[in-house]
Amino acid sequence: MTDIPPAPLALHLDSAALKANWQWLAAQSGAAACGAAIKANGYGLGAVAVMAHLQAAGCRDFFVATWAEAAELLPHLGEASLSVLHGVRADDMAFALSTPFRPVLNSPEQVARWKAANGGPCDVMIDTGMNRLGIDPNYVNAALFEGLTIETVLSHFACADEDHALNGIQLNAFRQLSAGVPARRRSLSNSAGILLGADGHFDLTRPGLALYGGLPRAEAAGHITQVVRPRAQVLQRRTVRAGESVGYGATYVAEREREAAVLNLGYADGYLRGFSGTGVALLDGTRLPVLGRISMDLTAVDVSDAPWIAEGDWVEIDFDLLSAAAQSGLSQYELLTGLGRRYERRWV
Numbered sequence: 001m002t003d004i005p006p007a008p009l010a011l012h013l014d015s016a017a018l019k020a021n022w023q024w025l026a027a028q029s030g031a032a033a034c035g036a037a038i039k040a041n042g043y044g045l046g047a048v049a050v051m052a053h054l055q056a057a058g059c060r061d062f063f064v065a066t067w068a069e070a071a072e073l074l075p076h077l078g079e080a081s082l083s084v085l086h087g088v089r090a091d092d093m094a095f096a097l098s099t100p101f102r103p104v105l106n107s108p109e110q111v112a113r114w115k116a117a118n119g120g121p122c123d124v125m126i127d128t129g130m131n132r133l134g135i136d137p138n139y140v141n142a143a144l145f146e147g148l149t150i151e152t153v154l155s156h157f158a159c160a161d162e163d164h165a166l167n168g169i170q171l172n173a174f175r176q177l178s179a180g181v182p183a184r185r186r187s188l189s190n191s192a193g194i195l196l197g198a199d200g201h202f203d204l205t206r207p208g209l210a211l212y213g214g215l216p217r218a219e220a221a222g223h224i225t226q227v228v229r230p231r232a233q234v235l236q237r238r239t240v241r242a243g244e245s246v247g248y249g250a251t252y253v254a255e256r257e258r259e260a261a262v263l264n265l266g267y268a269d270g271y272l273r274g275f276s277g278t279g280v281a282l283l284d285g286t287r288l289p290v291l292g293r294i295s296m297d298l299t300a301v302d303v304s305d306a307p308w309i310a311e312g313d314w315v316e317i318d319f320d321l322l323s324a325a326a327q328s329g330l331s332q333y334e335l336l337t338g339l340g341r342r343y344e345r346r347w348v
């Protein structure tokens with residue numbers, strides 16, 4: 001068999017922007033070390049590459065959700081540390097004990113499991129009001145942690161992207177509860193939490209979204225740079241005559257003759273149906289609005305003002321995360337983590 005042809009859709013990923021975003025977040029973290037959340041395949045960008053670029057920038061503390069995510073990173077760990085946020089189920093124990101990774105123990109049951117196995121260094125998550133993962137404050141006591149080697153005690157903000165009363169409540173709860181946990185370091189803040197102020201920085205911060213170009217709070221505007229630029233190839237150019245429709249459901253009807261380009265990109269690539277009639281492609285500053293519904297593998301855009309665009313040309317998709325979120329009704333997190341497997345991921 002000859003070589004597989006190049007993919008007709010690509011993610012241009014800006015390693016300098018990724019590093020600069022981490023450096024800015026590290027500076028905002030003050031004296032605290034700045035880690036990185038690289039779960040969900042590095043928020044869709046590719047966890048192996050993200051970890052390598054951030055290690056080159058100086059990051060040494062990484063977080064994933066599951067052991068399968070951690071396993072992929074084992075050959076690339078180097079001198080860094082990696083924590084598995086979902087802790088250890090019984091099924092995880094044999095693998096967890098065979099790796100240098102730390103589980104983040106989230107419940108008395110997980111603590112008991114790790115102690116019984118004589119596990120090595122671990123992290124501990126305590127719940128301070130989110131009621132998601134983490135040890136219930138009622139169970140946080142010295143006896144629970146006896147015999148554990150705890151590297152980091154963590155908690156997680158529920159509303160750090162807003163000015164919400166829970167932020168202060170969680171900060172105070174973390175201060176008090178973490179004092180009773182014999183850990184070497186304390187860690188509370190995600191991207192948005194870093195921007196809430198120095199009180200929440202403690203010893204280690206854990207940004208995710210903002211590394212990848214997301215704006216968790218207004219304070220980040222002008223400091224965080226776009227990292228991800230999806231591009232798709234034109235498969236076909238066609239004339240849509242007045243009164244004709246485009247795509248499933250015939251939701252777009254041309255009032256007058258239009259020119260359409262059909263792109264190799266669809267909702268199976270994470271360009272979800274929320275972009276139907278609202279998304280925008282870009283070519284040399286010309287804005288090309290999406291016509292009608294997004295299909296699974298295809299999207300039509302209006303190229304009436306761009307007579308030079310032809311089959312084989314590449315266009316960029318407007319993926320500035322704030323404007324793409326407004327276009328689609330999706331969160332910045334959903335936009336990134338939904339980016340599918342069919343893109344060629346090209347780091348520049």
Ligand SMILES: *Cc1c(COP(=O)(O)O)cnc(C)c1O
Binds near residue numbers: 156
């Ligand atoms: C995902 C996650 C982060 C990163 O959050 P962002 O909002 O993306 O910065 C930090 N800590 C924990 C526990 C997480 O689950």
